[in-house]
Amino acid sequence: MKEREEGINKGGILADDMGLGKTVQTISLIVSNPSKDPACKSTLVVAPLALIRQWESEIKSKTTDGLLSVLVYHGSERISNIETLKTYDVVITTYNVLTGEFQPPAKDERDLDSEFIKPGKDSGPLFKVTWYRVILDEAQTIKNKSTKGAQACCALYSNYRFCLTGTPIQNNLDELYSLFRFLRVKPYCDYATYKREVSDPFKQSRPKTAIKRLQIILKAVMIRRTKFSKLEGKPLLNLPQRKVELKTIPFSLQERRFYDSLEDRMRRKLDAYMQEGSMGTNYTNVLCLLLRLRQACNHPKLVGGQQSAESDIGPTKDDNEEIDDLAAMLGSLDVNVRQCRICQEPLPAGKPKGECDTCSASVLAKQPTQEQLVTSTKIEAMLDILKNTAKTHPGEKTIIFSQFTSMLDLIENALKENGFKYCRYDGQMNNQKREDSLRRIRERPEYTVMLISLKCGSLGLNLTVANRVLMMDIWWNPALEDQAIDRVHRIGQTRDVLVTRLTIVSTVEDRILKLQEKKHRQHQEEQEIERTGAHDAHQWRRMKRGRGPAVKPTFSLFDPGLTTRYVCNTFVFFLPSPC
Template sequence: MASYILPSKGAFQKHSSGEAGSPFSQPVQPRRDNFGYDENGWPLFAMPEPEAKAKPLPSTPSSDDDGEGREDFDLNNVQLTAEDYERHHDADKQMRELLAGAVGDGEGAAGTTREEGDDVVKGFAKDIRLMPHQVRGVHWMRERESGRKRGGILADDMGLGKTVQTLARIVEGQPTAAEKRLYKGGTLIICPLAVMEQWATECRTKTENGLLKVTTHHGPKRAKSAKELRNYDVVITTFQVLVSEHKAKTTGKSSPGSDSDSDVPLPIKRSRALAKERAPALFDLKWLRVVIDEAQNIKNRKTQAAEAAYSLTAKFRWCLTGTPIQNNVDELYSLFKFLRAKPLDDWSVFRSRVSVEVTEGRTGIAMKRLHVILKAIMLRRTKNATIDGKPILNLPERNVDVVECEFDSDERAFYTALEAKTSVAVSKFITPGTVLASYQRILTLLLGLRQACDHPSLVVTRMRADEDVLEEETNNIDSDAEADGLADLLAGMGLNGQKKSDAEQKQTVQQSQSYKGLTGLPPSSAKIRMILKLLAEIDERSAKKEKTIVFSQFTRFLDIIERFLVNAGVKYTRYDGTMSAAKREEVLHTIRTSKTIRVILISFKAGSTGLNLTCCNNVILTDLWWNPALEDQAFDRAHRLGQQLDVNIYKLTISATIEDRILTLQTQKRELAEAALSGTGVKNMKLTMSDIMYLFKMG
């Protein structure tokens, strides 16, 4: 539109035939009043206020990076157009503009010419070869650790080998003599507990024997001082330990239970002597390189994990994540803060120059500013991308089948009664002015309906074992953000420790007393019957060779499934957040190597990211996730590099229940995280009150 109405240059300017040197022969200078004109002839009263020109950012090293300097990006020279100042609140356009032209630009700058032998990394085991996209990724990472560049975001799709590319950089980029004098620590890798041992195994098996000294820094026997960690080239730790040692550094006390091997914090009483013994070793070292795997774990700048990550001292910093943005652009701030990407690593600057612009609808301005940094420091390739006209990966097919399970008469009666009672309860929370304060309770009511689709007893007996399903944000919902975290919350919605009233509990138990189960077993359910049927069909068609992952958000449901598997003579193993790191590795080894154990039960929180389970080519999803991007993460445990068979995914659902409506909303919001990165469009990423009312059939 601007190109049609832009006036000829000088059309609005005053002209004079005065002589040279006359005041009227000089160009009219822009003025900020109703009578000024800009250099293109626009009347200034029709234009928005221009950006204030900030002073050039200093190029001298800042005090918190030990004289190594930080990468500065100039946001003041962004070329803005009239269209950028237009106000709109289209989230589709916001995310499309955010990454269009930004993702992967740095790859080309690193050089794309392929030469013979460039897939070989000096120091890697002889049989390890990089794929073409990994070769280019390693070149890009090398370039991002040169000059004043200090790392970046490797945001490749899950399964494209972020680990092996990072390991190649670690091997190639070992410290120089000068660096060793300043940085006594090698490379620190921070990751979820579920993949800690996997990282250690990759470091040991993909490199030449003895090349890297590797240790895992976790549990009660971990190193007590920084001096011990100096002896290793690679130190691998978890977010829990990072938070614990950061607390010890700042307060002198470590977090309760953070030294445990479990993902679930335990109320452990710690003696003063033990607390003193646990010195903040991670923070007493200057690291050459810090790598945060699954970096979406620090997306919330207010969390302890994010604050701890900011406090580490390092020369190079890397974020590995397949989902750098899940809900909104503010999540990028935390990554910028960790990476020291000036000036957007300062919240006041990020807020004023990005967040406020988005809030007020001027997303064009915000996106162009973000592009300045993103196209320099982030690299992302998707599974369907191509190199030289050829697909990056030739993965087997991934077939997703939505399988309808039929309630029996007792299950249907139970669900119908629960739904009616829930609708009455929800109606009490939609009084104007009280909705935000009731979000947590509303989520709990939604949870009950979803649990009833799995098994009635999940509603009757609410076990603490399922409390880990709720994300940390449950305790931090605030009205200012209009529950920004709701998409995440419903993605992992579970128990929040809020007990039902005695009246509610009594009524639910009375409704369930007529429900009859199998002799010697807990009551069956539609989904349990379907799980057993599918497992039998898989065994029959594959001659008992194919293996299956069974996912559930509710550990209590996994407990029930186990009893039916035992009764049916199905051998299985189980992986959940209560297990120690050693036990987890034992379970993974079993499912990968055993010929008789062909089923693994996995709780979503513990095993939805990071795990490599290409030994399984069947996935049964027992309950639906609100955010379909999280489902994709679970599917990618099997559908990833190394899979040789077609992957069959079965999403179990109950018709005429809340799950029908969740499937509909999934379809409407399918692009939640995936499209935000691919630039193909994204719908509203929040769970709106309209969505909630729809889920309760009240919309």
């Protein structure tokens, strides 16, 4: 990092695998390369809200007392005096605070020839300081160049700039441009140049040309290590083992009847879309139908009926977040709030909320009653695992992930009834409550369970105090699950990490597992291609049979580490082979 900072670009992208210590490396950079100008000595760290206290804690624990002065710039009582801000070695803030303080310049003040928007006169204190260094943690946050947040980050004044991200690409190559613009990587910080040299060739059946150009740029600005990287033939990092167990369990009789009726209703609805030729226009509805099946695997209450009082008509907040993730490539898709929560049929006039009459009669009528089903198959399996852990490995802590906060609510009830001390971490909690939860799981031995929503807690957190992970539901892409597991399996972990993934037999989760296995095979194949130097998968297979020499790869986008078929957060992004 120091070499990158002292180079022509004055910074770069640190794209190490999650859990390899990007924060610690950055702190080392701050200490080893300080400013020699007392009037411009401050490093600004911009991070998601969930990570600002962790940054503060890491700086204090990894440096000697008094070496670095740290200010967390957040909350209603933020320091407004610019000269006071300049006295701190490190200032930590959030993307939301930065965006809120940014005001674009008036039209008559704008430089139409510049790609960079300068802050307006009414912008806040962060834009009136010339920073020695600006660090963007989880820099994929600014992937959309048109957002106010991305513009705000680019408008900061600084001598040096760094992006920290384990996922520099999530959906498309244009997301890299936003990082290049922030880093001032010339000439590719100009969008017209980036579009002409990279985006357009890639889209116009000339991916090999675009990839070669990106290789050259990234070699100059990006540093990347994986957990499997080696130095002088030896592993760069020796982490404890990560053991993953897939625990497949059958439904109870009541749950099976409910799930089968729901699946039958969904199948008939999908058949109708196909016959009408309206699958494309009902894309959001199809996602909702799949979501309902996945929710039914967790607990019948998540689907409708008794749970519908939690929300207005249509999908819940959990639903909308997942649909947004799945539909990210297709642009903004609105969810019709006048539809049945289960089958997405339009509700008749006068029906204010809930389910259509057909679903109420054919599906919810078969939903187990409160007396028949207090918990669910997955919750019972979870309790068995926790009880066995408490008996055989007392003191070991378990992190439980679910994509649905409503599922976490149901798990909470089960934990209370069975006497488990637990804490919770999700996006609906304010920052102080999140920090209190992290402090309890880290410092108090009696708290042995932590509930985390997958979307909120899959990035940035350090939870090496635990060594057991329980995944209550599975996601289409295994990369998101891996990110969550890396909260535990990372630098600082001293014990083997045991991961249990709960799935229900003969459900939609079977198909999700097959999709995950396919993506894992593709990713492993690409890693082997990188390792052996094969040109593509076909040549790699020939080399395995002893029929072909190794050829230097010409199409690997990231060198080293990220593969051409890059497994992203929301889907697998296939970079076409030039062959």
